[in-house]
Amino acid sequence: GIDSEGHAANFVETEQIVHYKGSKASFVQTRGSIPFFWSQRPNLKYKPKPQISKSVNHMDGFQRHFDSQIISYGKQMIVNLVNQKGSEKPLEQTFSKMVNSMANGMVRYVAFDFHKECSRMRWDRLQILMDQLADQQDE
Numbered sequence: 001g002i003d004s005e006g007h008a009a010n011f012v013e014t015e016q017i018v019h020y021k022g023s024k025a026s027f028v029q030t031r032g033s034i035p036f037f038w039s040q041r042p043n044l045k046y047k048p049k050p051q052i053s054k055s056v057n058h059m060d061g062f063q064r065h066f067d068s069q070i071i072s073y074g075k076q077m078i079v080n081l082v083n084q085k086g087s088e089k090p091l092e093q094t095f096s097k098m099v100n101s102m103a104n105g106m107v108r109y110v111a112f113d114f115h116k117e118c119s120r121m122r123w124d125r126l127q128i129l130m131d132q133l134a135d136q137q138d139e
Contacts, residue, residue, distance in 0.1 A: 001038040001053075006064030008032030028073055034082070034095050035065040049087045052094060062098050066107055076107045077136045079129070081114040108136060 002008050011032035018025045037053035069076050080095055082088040092111055099109040110132050117125045 001033050002035045002061045002065055004061055006035065006061045006066075006068055008035045008065060030069065030073065034080070034091055036062050036094060036098060038091065038094075047087070050091050052090055058094075058098060059101070063102065066102065066104065070104075070106050074106070075139075077133065078107065078109045079133070080109065080111045082111075083115050084111060084113040085116075 009032060011030065013028065013030045015026060015028045018027075036058040037056045038050050039053070040048045040050050042048060066076060078095075078099065080092060082092050084092050096109060096111060099107060110129070112129045112132070117128060
């Protein structure tokens with residue numbers, strides 16, 4: 001999840017810079033934990049059930065996270081790849097609701113159930129996601 005300042009756990013920034021025939025372009029991707037207060041307590045199971053905190057105001061940290069992201073990177077395109085069923089379903093539902101309630105035109109959200117769509121090595125199904133993102137990528 002995040003801390004009270006809006007910093008996401010497992011946050012990583014990757015930038016690709018392309019220089020071709022005198023032109024330059026940059027693509028920056030960030031990724032990290034879903035930016036609200038949740039955790040997965042270690043246990044003997046392969047994948048412990050995520051627990052969303054019920055005792056905090058999620059929107060404060062969530063808003064801080066995206067305010068910081070927008071200041072640093074500009075427009076945000078969120079691509080959520082968690083399962084949309086099972087134990088991860090509440091994470092996806094909460095994330096979607098929070099983005100919608102934030103109502104910020106600088107933040108767009110797409111949920112793509114990666115495990116369902118690409119199961120059994122069906123990597124060609126990533127084209128579904130690419131089609132969903134095509135307009136934003138062109139922007």
